[in-house]
Amino acid sequence: MVTYAEPGTLEWIESGGGPLIAVPETVLPFWAGADGDETASDYDRACEVDAAVGLLPVGDGAALVLGDEPASTAYLPVHGVFVRWCAADSEADLLAGVPSALATADWGHEVHWKVPGPVVLFDSAWPGGETERTEHLRVPLTPGTYAVRAAHARPGPETWLILVQLRRLAH
Template sequence: MASYADHGSVEWVESGGGPLIAIPEGVLPFWTGADGDELATDYDRACDVDGFIGLLPVGNATALVLGDDPSATAYLPEHDTFVRWCAAESEVEVLAGVPAALDAAAWEGEVHWEIPGTVVLFDAAWPGNEAGRAGHLRITLDPGRYAVRAAYAEPGPETWLGLVQLRRLAH
């Protein structure tokens, strides 16, 4: 897989081929990734998520799985959105396409995600206590309940993006 990390204006997280997962920071030690003696590992649970997004219990919290595509992913706080780089010639094209993609997206059904605050996005194959050794993003979010929706959009003829948008819900 090509590395997008050198392109510079935002940080990207990549996976080795499976899903990415956003886990509340306080429960990272409970995520075992692909490690373990169990027949079905935490990584297997993440791979079983059908579609663009899903929720999995981790410790006493819930993690958000970004499934379906192992694309490099960044979080754009100005849009409250995870952007997944499916196809584009450059990071500039990806970022320039985000507003049009958000406007034209055909959103799938949403899920509701309760989080205690900061989450860490990383390759679901890694154990949570090793997420800092792998490529990861630490995303500061206000504690609370969020509506999460996902879509795939093509804002340009050769620019294809996955979008996972968060919207904080009122109490």
Template sequence: MVRHAEPGTVEWIESGGGPLIAVPETVLPFWAGADGDETASDYDRACEIDGAVGLLPVGDSAALVLGDDPAATAYLPDHGVFVRWCAADSEEDVLARVPDALAGAEWGAEVRWKVPGPVVLFDAAWPGRETERTEHLKVTLAPGAYAVRAAHVRPGPETWLVLVGLRPLPH
């Protein structure tokens, strides 16, 4: 886990170059990552996601793939958004620009993601059973359906972000 500011402020997760994935805790054992005897591993399937977000079946649930860019990613629960740091001078700059970025975001199409509860964000190459051995971030989400959408934003001349918003849907 990468920390750029004071411990406990914001935790950033990075990948080895491929997509990050948010897998519901209840189905973590079913995510094989780059392992497996199949023609296409789970990691291969995640790499095939075209765009900033996509869903893949995992067990009796679905995982959210954060594709497009292997950027350092944090979850800001107060905003209900994953922030993907593509370019910025500092973490302070990224975090200070999030409110303006959210206000000016031109969001892409929404996907509907149903989760049974907390999810774990990690490098899609890792098997779900081994997330404790690698960088990962537990994201506490209430069980239910969420509208997920992404936006590429440039809230400052040297600041580029991808925002992935999660909006709870009514039951």
């Protein structure tokens, strides 16, 4: 049986200190990151999200901001969740706690995110057109509208994580 902790199976994305953002591939060129001549850059807008998740307009779409703290983040497609590593002795310990965390999560406010297909998760300070030059993760989402909600969880005495769940809604 394949487990997430096997080398090359799970990729963790980190930021330089600001929020991570998931931008649909179709609008990646419209995300300017910390660049730009405006008084408030796209990165500044992402930093203003005062919640575990939030949506920002990008081109003719929307990006999902993973706010709260700049935790290392991975995507678990089998659960449809971004897992944000707050504290754990090992990746194996963190991932072992995901099922119980999902079962007991006290979910926060839900937002609805319409995506046209795959999204790219990366540090919001980077311009979308330059994601190939930095850590990024392509998440192959099916086009549609997703209910997105987040929860802080502590599945073990030394294990804390944030879950960001994506549930595809029926038409």
